[in-house]
Amino acid sequence: MTKALTPAGERILTVASALFYDRGIRAVGVDLIADEAGTTKKTLYDRFGSKDGLVMHYLQRRFERWCSFVLDYLEPLPVGSERILGVYDALAAWMRDNHRGCGFVNAFAEYGGTDHPALDVIRSEKEWTRALFERLATEAGLASPHELSVRLSLIHEGAVVMSTAGARDDAVQVARDVATRLVHENT
DSSP states (O other): OOOOOOHHHHHHHHHHHHHHHHHOTTTOOHHHHHHHHTSOHHHHHHHHSSHHHHHHHHHHHHHHHHHHHHHHHHTTSOTTHHHHHHHHHHHHHHHTTOTTOOHHHHHHHHHTTSOOTHHHHHHHHHHHHHHHHHHHHHHTTOSSHHHHHHHHHHHHHHHHHHHHTTOOTTHHHHHHHHHHHHHHHTO
């Protein structure tokens, strides 16, 4: 969990998060972030140490928000296939406010092939989603929950990419339909 920030730190992180998501991490400089946040570069560096430190906060906060969003969405749903498929419904709701798709995939496009510490957060988010499917499949008593979780998470990721880069408005619904068949095959 990200630690509490000062009000200036929160403004910087809020502004940076929007800019990083909308324009790309490398395309956004610290001068723009400080200016948009109504602060100075010195304050940014005092709070985050570096742009990389700010990037790490951005990704970690996004990860925490995604996890909370999905878990809150699933909480009222009964254990079983409805809860598993609810992950796709949560994704559809999340995507309404995330027009550029997955912030982690976008960050990977910028940092993949490097040793940037952001890769650990990116991979953790992908593993969390896969592990969530495995936990839900196990709770539902489905056969081969690990194998099923890999398939469900691949379909989930594909839906995000196809809904943005593939310009398919129905991508998440198609993914949910495919997932429904997989879940029923494993009951």
